[in-house]
Amino acid sequence: MRWNWQRPEWPDFQYDATRLRPAEASFLKGAGIVVGTLHHLDGDTRRAFTIEIISQETVDTSAIEGEVLDRASVQSSVAKQFGLATPQRRANAAETGAVELMVDLYRSYAQPLTDRQLFDWHRMLMHGRRDIKDIGAYRTHAYPMQIVSGPLHAPNVHYEAPPSNQVPDEMRAFVQWFNDSAPNGPMPLAAITRAAIAHLWFESIHPFEDGNGRIGRAIAEKALAQALDAPTLTALAEAIHRHRKAHYAELHRASETSEIDAWLGWFADIVLEAQARTITRIRFLIEKTRTFDRLNGKINARQEKALLRMFAEGPDGFDGGLSAHNYQAITDASSATTTRDLAELVDLKALKRTGERRYARYYLNVDIE
16 A cells, blocks of 8 residues: 555545644734735735736746746736736747636635536646547546656656546545535635645545646645635745745655645645745835835936836846846946946935946845845
């Protein structure tokens, strides 16, 4: 009995609920901060934030699976889903389907989980695929559903899911549990605990031919949103992407046992990191508004364009900071004009400078702690 689903106690996961109480309390406290901080954003800025975080989650959840999406195309597609006019950018099938799933998750978070919703999400993700037999349905193939690496002649099996003929019953039990454990269900579970178990349980079943990772993360996001009773995303995929190798290692470890305290603890750390990242993004947007209000009438069009470009990079900013060369590429300014413009932005406390001469680098002067 190598895998969790082969054990007689499956799917009765064993864990100490008291160990996660501090993390659960921190998550709820952080949720209050998110709601309170969002109130400082006007309607347009709040909508821009929603589009940004959905776009980032769409890109990151695909990147975890090794699929690279064009962020600008994704962001344009998300904006269109919210009825906003955007520059015409043609999204490919993968980008379109991934955006549809994430927007549907955002809008339908409060609804009970159903086979139909899962099938719809799968159809969205597999949009345009010709190599998948069962699209919008659970897998039916007779061969083992395995996660493998290495050469074909000597594969390394990292995991083998239940056979296809067991999937309908496995998913029936999972969906029932997910809805019963919802905040308004007969057996409610704490937010992180429920999301962590849901993610592990779904990934253990691996019910689809492809797309299980992205759908599994969407289910975890749905669990967190239901706990907060708010159509929000916790930036879970972004945090997991930052710890991608550890994520796979922890999932593999948890798939071999029914005792999941280690998995719950790791997942809780990821959720809290993701939530902290969301709070930072909101504060960053507030600082952006304050910065441009303060600089109104004090900067020229080149400086405004450069600042907008820097804010577009998000809280992490340019890798290694903005250089004079970057500024010239953004604004088409001459070397002398670039030097003058950057010096003025430092004097206005819009930018901070480190280094001298050709080693000088510039960073946004914002407080997001």
